[in-house]
Amino acid sequence: ETGVTQSPTHLIKTRGQQVTLRCSSQSGHNTVSWYQQALGQGPQFIFQYYREEENGRGNFPPRFSGLQFPNYSSELNVNALELDDSALYLCASSFWRGEQFFGPGTRLTVL
Amino acid sequence: DQQVKQNSPSLSVQEGRISILNCDYTNSMFDYFLWYKKYPAEGPTFLISISSIKDKNEDGRFTVFLNKSAKHLSLHIVPSQPGDSAVYFCAASVVGNQFYFGTGTSLTVIP
Numbered sequence: 001e002t003g004v005t006q007s008p009t010h011l012i013k014t015r016g017q018q019v020t021l022r023c024s025s026q027s028g029h030n031t032v033s034w035y036q037q038a039l040g041q042g043p044q045f046i047f048q049y050y051r052e053e054e055n056g057r058g059n060f061p062p063r064f065s066g067l068q069f070p071n072y073s074s075e076l077n078v079n080a081l082e083l084d085d086s087a088l089y090l091c092a093s094s095f096w097r098g099e100q101f102f103g104p105g106t107r108l109t110v111l
Numbered sequence: 112d113q114q115v116k117q118n119s120p121s122l123s124v125q126e127g128r129i130s131i132l133n134c135d136y137t138n139s140m141f142d143y144f145l146w147y148k149k150y151p152a153e154g155p156t157f158l159i160s161i162s163s164i165k166d167k168n169e170d171g172r173f174t175v176f177l178n179k180s181a182k183h184l185s186l187h188i189v190p191s192q193p194g195d196s197a198v199y200f201c202a203a204s205v206v207g208n209q210f211y212f213g214t215g216t217s218l219t220v221i222p
Contacts, residue, residue: 004154033209042115042200042212043155056209090154100210102147102154 004093004103012109013081021076021106025093031055032074033100034066035090043090049074050096078108086110114138115203117213125221130188132216134201137182141203145210146175146186149198158199159186191220 005024013019025032031050035043045058049068063079072093078085086109092100116135124130132146142163147155161168161175161184168175174187184201198217202210 006154035212040214042117042202042214043210045209045211048209058209092154099145099157099160101157104152104154 004091004101006089006091006103006106008106009104010107010109012111014111015081015083017081017110018077018079019081019108021078021089021091021108023074023076023091023093023103025072025074025091026101029093029095029098029101030072031094031096031098032068032072033092033094034074034076035092036060037088037090037105038084039087046076081110083110113214114141114211115201115213117201117216119216120214121217121219123219123221124191126193127190130186130191130195130218130220132186132188132199132201132218134184134186134213135182136184136203136211138203138211139179139182140205141211143204144175144177144184145202146173147200147202147212148195149200149215155200188218191218193220193222196220 007022033048034046037043047057052068065077068074088105090105092102094100145160146158148158149155176185198215200215202212204210
């Protein structure tokens with residue numbers, strides 16, 4: 001059974017650019033949640049996708065958007081990057097209402 | 112609006128002794144609580160959970176206690192081992208919805 005994987009592991013962008021982060025969910029899971037973890041903070045919920053539909057969103061602006069594909073993998077897109085977007089981005093997959101399994105994260109640095 | 116709080120950023124314990132990590136929450140609607148452990152360069156790993164219908168859950172060396180009236184959660188590790196050294200996050204949710212994480216407690220177990 002393959003766990004949750006994320007790509008890339010590290011990424012450096014400049015202000016104003018756009019970025020796409022990817023997440024492959026654990027086999028059989030139909031729900032993906034994305035979290036942002038800033039340095040010294042706990043993960044903050046961005047949004048969740050269930051069966052390709054957004055199902056809940058945290059306090060993040062519209063320039064944070066996502067997709068879930070028929071195989072339940074997911075993308076997180078961030079437009080017009082700002083310095084404060086520098087963080088570890090975590091995705092977690094689960095069955096609907098089940099325990100969340102986290103990937104290793106993508107470290108994004110915005111210069 | 113920090114709905115889950117871990118007021119101790121760090122904790123040091125001698126090997127073999129008990130580690131007690133604390134967590135407070137403000138939302139009385141939370142009915143499902145988790146503890147995650149996180150090593151550097153890895154995503155959070157599920158450790159133990161408890162639902163609001165219980166006040167205690169044990170799994171080997173790990174016990175989670177829930178005091179709903181005080182809105183307080185604690186994780187006991189007995190006996191503590193050097194491999195337990197990591198950052199521990201508590202998280203809470205209304206089942207099926209987003210998780211709210213605390214800011215983490217860095218545990219160091221001294222050999």
